[in-house]
Amino acid sequence: MHVGGEVDVRSAYCAASVASLTNIMTPTLFAGTAEWIARCQNWEGGIGGVPGMEAHGGYTFCGVAALVILKQEHLLNLRSLLHWVTGRQMRFEGGFQGRCNKLVDGCYSFWQAGLLPLLHRALHARGDPALSMAHWMFDQLALQEYILLCCQCPAGGLLDKPGKSRDFYHTCYCLSGLAIAQHFGSGDLHNEVVLGIPENCLQATHPVYNIAPEKVARAVMHFLQYPVPSLDPA
């Protein structure tokens, strides 16, 4: 994560995210990275921090999003991943848990639910005829209910679950998850599913970078104007 720091799948995502947006990807920069990430997928179907670790929502998102950026999602067993993540939506609360047999947490509204757009895209690229053209493979309304009814702090901001206090991290990821749950697809295929009044509808977010899709486009366009920097001394 930093010089002398720990190594785990998050840093791969951070690096891939930054490098792809700023157009500094060289062939050697991510040599072996995709294969390493794939080794982090375990028997549960989800992805752990490093190879051998327990499957975990946060790490799974980072791993899958990084592989999407590196265009190597096919290295994963997508079926077992799909089985694992869909099993993480709680049937009573509607929100998601981070790992099997744990409690629901608002932030996983993004880390877990956010996997479904990525999976949808990957499976679509394979030409899977069973894919819906209107909905993600999770209960979008139930997630919105959890976020809106259980994760709001009366003083403003959002949180993990009732009883917890608000913080910026949970505010960010509850809102990101809400955006994912409200918007399917984009362009011609865009389908909005909004719980409650229309004013509840948020702007869509980019499922890989979690910033506004227009911002992604602008960043990419901007940095494409510059050549990929080389490591050779000038």
Next chain:
Amino acid sequence: DEIGLIPCPEARYNRSPIVLVENKLGVESWCVKFLLPYVHNRLLLYRQRKQWLNKDELIDITCTLLLLNPDFTTAWNVRKELILSGTLNPLKDLHLGKLALTKFPKSPETWIHRRWVLQQLIQENSLPSLATKGNLGAAPMERIHRLVQEEMNVCSEAAGRYPSNYNAWSHRIWVLQHLAKLTVKVLLDELSSTKYWVSMHVSDHSGFHYRQFLLNSLIRRTVTDSNILVQNRMVNEQNPSLQKGEESAGTEAACAEEQSVDLPRHLEEEMELCSELIDNYPGHETLWCHSDETLNNSHHSPAASPMAQAMDVDGLNESSSKQGYTQETKRLKRAPVQDSLGPEMEYRFVDKVLSTCRDVDQARFATAYRKWLVTFLGQ
């Protein structure tokens, strides 16, 4: 051996807020808001080169800081520098970390620093000058063994202090991989020593995942060792005049011993443990997951089908990291299914659960398990 915060919003008496009782250190909460900013500030000033601190002061200040907030990376990093310059004994940091974990059992930075320290100790251990260091005064192997045991204890304590403690269990796996080198002995020891713990923590997914890791490592070990045996035999057949070096004889002996690991029995015991816990504690998804995966392993591991070892090796290595609920029909066809675990037994178990359970979740898990059995076993 333990630290804690004593809820005490106001300083009532004119006395020190530090309380030491039976080797347990307590700090009255009122003083934290004075103490923490003070030490924090002093460290930052030092880092900014505005105010010098000598080595002893640094050690004291970082120690105080980390006992109040062990996720303060900078403080750990200062200690890294002290260790590298030889001023601070790395074992002190293992002790400090252990203490911090009694109050902050998840603290990511503490676990990360711990791995850094252990890596330093491993490197030290491989140097021939070890005999003169006198840190533990024991032979290298024994030293490592003691370190491993201590780490297992620390992990176990931390796991008990916070449910499904991902960081503690991840660290435990890391120690086995990098310090204990995943020997069969340590894998089996861990399997037996964690059995009681997981029975007392039936919702602890991390604990059960650890057992899956142990079983998977044993499976992989058995496969690798049988390969070594085969290779050794081939080499010896080709060169009968080649003197068996100590190493290869040692490996063979080790392999011979390890070949005697009764993998099917361990997997069967694991299934029994699962069934027993499922019966006694209805409604825990972790137990059903564990059951699924153990059954999966017992049908697909080469140890369960000794004749097919050579063929299965590649398949297992490549797919073992992706085992899950998906059917991998190629593997199913290839490996002859050992009936030592008896699919009928599993059906009987599930049907019994379904007919006797009153817990809604248990019924749901049992139904799903039964559906899975049908597709998986194709019967």
